[in-house]
Amino acid sequence: MNKIGFIGLGNMGLPMAVNLKNQALEVKAYDLSEEAKVKAIQSGIEVKNSIQETSKSIDALITMLPNDSAVEEVYLNSSLLDDLAKTTLIIDSSTISPETSKRVANRASKVGISMLDAPVSGGVKGAEDGTLSFIVGGKDEDLVKASSLFDIMGSNTFHAGDSGSGQIAKLCNNMLLAIHMCGTAETIAMGVKNGLDPEVLSEIMKKSSGGNWSLEKYNPFPGVMKDAPAGKNYSGGFLNLLMLKDLSLAQELASLSNSETPMGKLAKELYEDLNNQGMGDLDFSSIQKRYLN
Numbered sequence: 001m002n003k004i005g006f007i008g009l010g011n012m013g014l015p016m017a018v019n020l021k022n023q024a025l026e027v028k029a030y031d032l033s034e035e036a037k038v039k040a041i042q043s044g045i046e047v048k049n050s051i052q053e054t055s056k057s058i059d060a061l062i063t064m065l066p067n068d069s070a071v072e073e074v075y076l077n078s079s080l081l082d083d084l085a086k087t088t089l090i091i092d093s094s095t096i097s098p099e100t101s102k103r104v105a106n107r108a109s110k111v112g113i114s115m116l117d118a119p120v121s122g123g124v125k126g127a128e129d130g131t132l133s134f135i136v137g138g139k140d141e142d143l144v145k146a147s148s149l150f151d152i153m154g155s156n157t158f159h160a161g162d163s164g165s166g167q168i169a170k171l172c173n174n175m176l177l178a179i180h181m182c183g184t185a186e187t188i189a190m191g192v193k194n195g196l197d198p199e200v201l202s203e204i205m206k207k208s209s210g211g212n213w214s215l216e217k218y219n220p221f222p223g224v225m226k227d228a229p230a231g232k233n234y235s236g237g238f239l240n241l242l243m244l245k246d247l248s249l250a251q252e253l254a255s256l257s258n259s260e261t262p263m264g265k266l267a268k269e270l271y272e273d274l275n276n277q278g279m280g281d282l283d284f285s286s287i288q289k290r291y292l293n
């Protein structure tokens with residue numbers, strides 16, 4: 001896996017492509033947006049003028065696209081799958097619905113091409129530092145082929161199961177993340193309204209049975225963790241609009257699988273409120289703002 005085509009050079013895709021290039025892999029890339037192309041060229045990436053040029057003579061094609069419709073546009077509404085060499089492995093790291101992912105994988109398999117769904121956890125910092133977690137769905141042998149790439153761009157690779165399973169596991173994780181972030185924010189606010197110091201309360205809960213990732217790594221209450229987005233007016237981090245996207249995909253999945261998810265549904269509504277109030281561009285721990293009045 002030395003020759004890589006990369007499509008989607010946004011906040012996540014560009015640093016991932018740069019990490020591959022920095023390990024002496026041959027990377028050629030494409031993005032629809034002129035701004036993204038200019039940034040990529042400035043970062044030393046070889047940018048092509050079309051998906052066709054990007055996908056010629058490569059070992060793997062990685063896509064890091066914003067949503068289902070972009071993934072459909074690239075793989076299903078074009079001749080890409082017919083044009084790719086049969087030996088090319090497709091790795092789609094976008095977060096999309098498991099149904100769309102399976103549809104693309106099935107279509108690819110009909111023309112003899114393998115695909116892994118490999119959404120990531122770890123955010124922009126993880127993409128820059130090469131410490132992402134890849135949550136992969138697809139065949140074992142394809143994961144083995146791609147593992148050198150995952151090792152460059154990340155520090156953990158999980159095999160969730162067959163095609164689409166990576167997306168299912170990613171949506172499960174992010175639904176739980178939203179639920180414990182909302183629970184953590186409302187709990188700290190209640191303690192503070194009753195006279196407790198947020199730092200002291202956070203420390204007590206972190207070391208007690210209420211302990212969770214939000215308390216350990218990402219405290220939502222301003223001032224408790226200086227380096228967390230809450231210490232920087234909720235800038236950077238994982239945006240509310242992306243959390244809402246993932247919670248919406250999780251609700252679609254719940255409905256298709258007849259799963260009871262009242263907490264996931266409520267978390268989605270809380271993030272919808274934040275987005276409707278114009279806070280889509282803040283970090284998702286800004287759910288704390290709802291409880292600060």
Ligand code: NAD
Nearest residue numbers: 008009010011012031032033036065066070094095123124
């Ligand atoms: P982004 O919007 O910054 O980047 C997406 C890029 O894809 C853009 O540059 C856009 O121009 C390009 N694009 C869109 N349609 C295209 C097409 N048809 N052909 C070529 N290029 C096209 O998004 P991002 O933050 O980099 O996220 C990418 C994916 O990773 C999303 O699915 C997101 O949910 C997921 N994700 C993001 C984060 C995060 O913290 N940003 C964390 C984990 C997962």
